Amino acid sequence: MSILIFAENRNGKFPRHVPELVTYGRQLADQFRVQAIVLAPGRMDHPELAALGKYGAHRVLSVPDQSLDVMDNRMYSDVILEIAGEEDAEILLFAYSNAGKALAPLVAAHLQAAYVSAITGLPAGTDPFVVRKKVFSGKVFTDIFVKTRKKVFTLAPHSLEASEHYDPVTPEIRHVKVHENRNVTERMEIKSQEGKLLLTEADIVISGGRGMQHPDNFKLLEELAALLGGATACTRPVSDEGWRPAEEHAGQTGKIIAPDLYFAFGISGAIQHLAGVSSSKVIAAVNTDPEAPIFEVADYGIVGDALDILPKMIEEIKRRKHV
Amino acid sequence: MEIIILMSVVPDTSVKIKLTADGLPDMKEIPWIINPWDELALTRALELKEDPGNTVNKVTLLHVGPSTHGQVLRKAMAMGADEAVRIEATPRDSYETAYHIVAFLQERAFDLVLAGIESSDYNGAAVGGLVAGMLDIPSVSAVTGIQTEGDKLHVVRETDGGRETLRMPLPLLAVVQKGIAKEPRMPSMRGLMMARKKNIHVIEPGAVDSLTEYARFELPPPKPPCHMVDATNPGELLELLENESKVIHLS
Ligand SMILES: Cc1cc2nc3c(=O)[nH]c(=O)nc-3n(C[C@H](O)[C@H](O)[C@H](O)COP(=O)(O)OP(=O)(O)OC[C@H]3O[C@@H](n4cnc5c(N)ncnc54)[C@H](O)[C@@H]3O)c2cc1C
Numbered sequence: 344m345s346i347l348i349f350a351e352n353r354n355g356k357f358p359r360h361v362p363e364l365v366t367y368g369r370q371l372a373d374q375f376r377v378q379a380i381v382l383a384p385g386r387m388d389h390p391e392l393a394a395l396g397k398y399g400a401h402r403v404l405s406v407p408d409q410s411l412d413v414m415d416n417r418m419y420s421d422v423i424l425e426i427a428g429e430e431d432a433e434i435l436l437f438a439y440s441n442a443g444k445a446l447a448p449l450v451a452a453h454l455q456a457a458y459v460s461a462i463t464g465l466p467a468g469t470d471p472f473v474v475r476k477k478v479f480s481g482k483v484f485t486d487i488f489v490k491t492r493k494k495v496f497t498l499a500p501h502s503l504e505a506s507e508h509y510d511p512v513t514p515e516i517r518h519v520k521v522h523e524n525r526n527v528t529e530r531m532e533i534k535s536q537e538g539k540l541l542l543t544e545a546d547i548v549i550s551g552g553r554g555m556q557h558p559d560n561f562k563l564l565e566e567l568a569a570l571l572g573g574a575t576a577c578t579r580p581v582s583d584e585g586w587r588p589a590e591e592h593a594g595q596t597g598k599i600i601a602p603d604l605y606f607a608f609g610i611s612g613a614i615q616h617l618a619g620v621s622s623s624k625v626i627a628a629v630n631t632d633p634e635a636p637i638f639e640v641a642d643y644g645i646v647g648d649a650l651d652i653l654p655k656m657i658e659e660i661k662r663r664k665h666v
Numbered sequence: 667m668e669i670i671i672l673m674s675v676v677p678d679t680s681v682k683i684k685l686t687a688d689g690l691p692d693m694k695e696i697p698w699i700i701n702p703w704d705e706l707a708l709t710r711a712l713e714l715k716e717d718p719g720n721t722v723n724k725v726t727l728l729h730v731g732p733s734t735h736g737q738v739l740r741k742a743m744a745m746g747a748d749e750a751v752r753i754e755a756t757p758r759d760s761y762e763t764a765y766h767i768v769a770f771l772q773e774r775a776f777d778l779v780l781a782g783i784e785s786s787d788y789n790g791a792a793v794g795g796l797v798a799g800m801l802d803i804p805s806v807s808a809v810t811g812i813q814t815e816g817d818k819l820h821v822v823r824e825t826d827g828g829r830e831t832l833r834m835p836l837p838l839l840a841v842v843q844k845g846i847a848k849e850p851r852m853p854s855m856r857g858l859m860m861a862r863k864k865n866i867h868v869i870e871p872g873a874v875d876s877l878t879e880y881a882r883f884e885l886p887p888p889k890p891p892c893h894m895v896d897a898t899n900p901g902e903l904l905e906l907l908e909n910e911s912k913v914i915h916l917s
């Protein structure tokens with residue numbers, strides 16, 4: 344048997360969750376004394392592929408077929424199933440990303456494997472096999488028995504730290520016998536946010552709510568984010584009002600993020616907003632209302648006016664950084 | 667064109683969940699709602715049906731759940747769905763839910779199936795993909811926009827680094843998320859009256875065994891109180907973030 348790790352391709356590069364996923368896959372593989380095998384679809388540079396060995400991949404299988412440039416769910420799942428069959432994969436791992444969430448359940452259905460999404464760590468036991476996840480949008484933890492021999496999981500972001508303990512490996516090139524008529528997805532247009540730090544990838548997120556008062560005031564958040572090397576986010580009313588772009592809306596119905604620092608300015612901390620940010624390592628909040636629920640989940644807080652505190656903070660950072 | 671909405675019924679998202687003495691989520695006296703993404707999916711389906719340029723002629727709700735969910739199903743009917751089907755089962759995992767849905771869809775003509783990205787209670791993010799996989803039909807996920815173009819669809823898909831517009835044939839299963847419709851539609855007075863007369867078809871389920879089982883539940887440990895810093899000294903907060911929790915680097 345083996346463990347198969349799906350490593351998605353973002354414009355020829357691996358997104359930041361791939362090293363985490365490979366680190367996780369290797370630790371799981373060690374528990375069963377089997378190989379951790381990476382499947383990397385699409386065209387990708389050799390060194391980028393080889394580097395996954397450092398995170399513990401025993402083997403890296405690259406499938407550089409042009410027909411994989413656009414993700415067709417069924418064709419991708421065919422490719423994964425074919426390789427999973429050849430490699431006798433018993434556990435298949437995906438990221439909790441848009442692509443991972445699209446493909447993992449499809450693959451599970453074909454394998455008649457149990458599927459659990461957003462597991463948060465190594466299994467609590469392997470006989471019986473028990474995994475952990477959060478339910479009720481982060482408000483409750485649960486342990487789940489997985490009853491089938493084959494298993495498919497997506498891994499919640501930041502479940503563990505990526506670590507480089509091993510040597511690079513030589514990638515193997517595979518080609519798949521793709522049945523073209525399985526591919527029905529025709530791409531007409533593509534808009535990428537290249538060059539911009541993605542909210543879901545940022546270590547530091549500076550976020551604003553209705554308490555920021557006016558769209559212009561978000562310039563202060565952008566400035567703070569730039570100084571700290573972070574991305575900006577917002578609450579749903581802020582994006583609904585058009586103060587900020589929809590991609591920045593965090594929460595249950597928006598993006599689910601888990602940065603090292605989530606810095607909330609003028610955000611009340613509604614339960615639906617917290618559902619998207621409560622896995623952050625550290626939460627800091629500035630709010631004029633000492634009773635705001637955000638302070639119940641925050642590690643650090645200031646009761647005060649964001650519009651007064653932000654310029655002072657920016658000044659202080661500039662002084663410390665000598666800019 | 668016929669659209670089928672897979673609809674999940676969930677506890678109101680603003681409710682604080684407690685555990686019972688047996689360690690199970692306490693569902694007593696909890697208000698139930700339409701899963702937020704499914705409500706948006708239904709809203710979009712109804713918009714398409716009402717648009718004169720479109721060819722959608724029927725919107726059907728499909729729910730797997732006990733009769734106590736009937737009330738929520740009626741509310742969804744009142745938004746304007748033509749028909750509702752409830753499969754009389756209390757699924758123990760997403761596989762069981764998908765199994766019942768697939769059994770129904772195998773016997774029934776459809777063009778487009780819409781599922782939400784996840785149910786806001788157990789956050790399975792599973793049923794849509796499982797159904798597409800089990801039926802082996804084309805699917806697309808992370809969908810934030812749908813338009814019809816003759817017998818094809820234009821679909822906007824969020825990717826992890828942007829968005830794409832795709833052209834896809836029917837039949838199709840689309841897993842939708844926020845953005846698919848602006849605001850959930852409110853049921854109208856007329857809708858409420860009509861819904862009372864409309865029939866909910868109840869179907870007996872086949873036998874199936876779950877692939878997973880909840881072993882136990884646990885509330886997260888209480889968080890230590892928030893460390894408050896005086897508003898006159900924002901620099902101290904930066905200090906703490908840099909030296910105590912080490913999440914920012916200023917030098
Ligand atoms: C089904 C459903 C799903 C939802 N999903 C989401 C979601 O995904 N994401 C989301 O964010 N919301 C979501 N919501 C909405 C959510 O319930 C809240 O309404 C929203 O998060 C509140 O946004 P806010 O904190 O910006 O605004 P408010 O709640 O209005 O809070 C503003 C805060 O700013 C403070 N303030 C005012 N002036 C200042 C100042 N000068 N300086 C500092 N602080 C100040 C106030 O004290 C207040 O606490 C959802 C709601 C529902 C029903």
Ligand SMILES: Nc1ncnc2c1ncn2[C@@H]1O[C@H](COP(=O)(O)O)[C@@H](O)[C@H]1O
Binds near residue numbers: 673675781791793
């Ligand atoms: N009991 C159910 N009946 C019908 N559809 C469901 C049910 N549970 C989940 N779904 C659909 O599957 C989507 C994802 O839910 P889940 O996999 O439970 O997180 C939901 O948004 C619904 O569209």
